[in-house]
Amino acid sequence: MPSRVSDGFRSHPLHFNQHKHLDFNSLKELPESHAWTTSPLDHYPCTDPINTTAAAAATTTTESVPVIDLNDQNALDQVGHACRNWGVFQVSNHGIKTSLLHEVESAGKRLFSLPIQQKLRAARSPDGVSGYGVARISSFFPKHMWSEGFTIFGSPAEQARRLWPHGYSNFCEVIEEYEREMKQLAGRLMWLILGSLGIAQEDVKWDGAKGDFTGGIQLNSYPACPDPDRAMGLAAHTDSTLLTILYQNNTSGLQVLREGSGWATVQPIPGALVVNVGDLLHILSNGLYPSVLHRAVVNRTQHRLSIAYLYGPPANVPISPLPKLVGPTHPPLYRPVTWTEYLDIKAKHFNKALALVRLRGHFNKALLAGDDR
Ligand SMILES: C=C1C[C@]23C[C@H]1CC[C@H]2[C@@]12CCC[C@@](C)(C(=O)O1)[C@H]2[C@@H]3C(=O)O
Ligand SMILES: O=C(O)CCC(=O)C(=O)O
Numbered sequence: 001m002p003s004r005v006s007d008g009f010r011s012h013p014l015h016f017n018q019h020k021h022l023d024f025n026s027l028k029e030l031p032e033s034h035a036w037t038t039s040p041l042d043h044y045p046c047t048d049p050i051n052t053t054a055a056a057a058a059t060t061t062t063e064s065v066p067v068i069d070l071n072d073q074n075a076l077d078q079v080g081h082a083c084r085n086w087g088v089f090q091v092s093n094h095g096i097k098t099s100l101l102h103e104v105e106s107a108g109k110r111l112f113s114l115p116i117q118q119k120l121r122a123a124r125s126p127d128g129v130s131g132y133g134v135a136r137i138s139s140f141f142p143k144h145m146w147s148e149g150f151t152i153f154g155s156p157a158e159q160a161r162r163l164w165p166h167g168y169s170n171f172c173e174v175i176e177e178y179e180r181e182m183k184q185l186a187g188r189l190m191w192l193i194l195g196s197l198g199i200a201q202e203d204v205k206w207d208g209a210k211g212d213f214t215g216g217i218q219l220n221s222y223p224a225c226p227d228p229d230r231a232m233g234l235a236a237h238t239d240s241t242l243l244t245i246l247y248q249n250n251t252s253g254l255q256v257l258r259e260g261s262g263w264a265t266v267q268p269i270p271g272a273l274v275v276n277v278g279d280l281l282h283i284l285s286n287g288l289y290p291s292v293l294h295r296a297v298v299n300r301t302q303h304r305l306s307i308a309y310l311y312g313p314p315a316n317v318p319i320s321p322l323p324k325l326v327g328p329t330h331p332p333l334y335r336p337v338t339w340t341e342y343l344d345i346k347a348k349h350f351n352k353a354l355a356l357v358r359l360r361g362h363f364n365k366a367l368l369a370g371d372d373r
């Protein structure tokens with residue numbers, strides 16, 4: 001399905017200083033290009049009426065994201081509670097072998113420890129989705145993030161061959177197994193989350209679905225940073241997915257915004273996975289389950305690696321609030337939008353994308369007028 005997801009980017013290629021790829025490990029000081037001065041949030045494009053006000057004012061909180069044992073008989077209720085109040089939770093007993101998690105982690109480490117020139121051979125093209133590069137959202141910020149990424153949609157073979165012309169098969173095998181396992185788990189989690197809203201599989205018709213649900217992998221690497229308080233690993237964003245499953249190695253860095261409280265650090269738990277609601281599930285749930293704003297901060301001593309599985313619907317299926325959640329007192333809040341179309345809107349308007357598919361026309365025009373890129 002790579003062609004489908006990348007369709008969303010073709011009309012809005014990412015032209016970003018590729019020469020700004022740094023050899024992070026050789027730096028003893030934070031370059032000005034990567035210094036987010038006083039607070040990383042000063043550089044947040046402040047035009048989204050929903051997320052930004054809260055984010056800019058946010059401090060930190062010690063509250064912790066719910067941890068749910070998928071074998072617990074109350075898992076369904078706990079998932080509903082976590083999605084409504086947080087938009088994110090951690091899961092244990094999810095059925096993914098620890099050995100596979102470790103294999104993907106070491107495959108990621110192997111990739112990011114290659115010399116920069118070799119990684120750039122697999123650089124993501126401006127209008128493509130797969131490959132090595134900075135986070136797509138980088139172009140919305142005046143400063144660079146302290147991270148590198150590698151995105152894989154579909155077969156990893158083409159990119160892997162560029163990285164390791166003679167030894168790419170092990171990387172491909174591990175990634176492909178991870179894709180298969182994650183796709184299954186993501187489907188299970190999606191029905192669990194929808195189940196917590198009283199939605200059964202027969203309540204959902206994916207009109208005109210040609211393909212299958214799909215997912216991609218985003219490997220994120222955050223090298224140790226000489227000046228972590230002035231740097232930003234990955235700027236605050238919501239995911240343009242149905243849901244995202246994140247594996248983080250034993251180094252903390254992921255923070256989620258809890259409305260009314262502030263940034264909460266998601267403490268790594270060995271073997272657990274972080275599940276967050278994405279923008280498309282937010283739309284399906286008619287806004288009942290918020291797509292959580294999150295970011296990654298960096299630290300002085302440890303290299304951090306995270307692996308996100310980005311799960312989405314078949315590319316051509318219009319996603320709109322589920323009929324069962326809409327009624328006279330609950331009008332639909334969003335217009336139908338396909339994944340491809342939504343990725344395109346996100347690529348152009350970043351944090352205003354969700355507001356732009358919201359049903360209230362005049363409000364959207366005002367938002368567009370204040371576009372900040
Ligand atoms: C299917 C997706 C979801 C994308 C775009 C496309 C491929 C890469 C994903 C990410 C991964 C890193 C954070 C993010 C914000 C980014 O910059 O690239 C994500 C973005 C989104 O969730 O919007
Ligand atoms: O590295 C992390 O913890 C967050 C990664 C993330 O948000 C993403 O890949 O979308």
Ligand SMILES: [Fe+2]
Nearest residue numbers: 237238239294
């Ligand atoms: Fe994310």
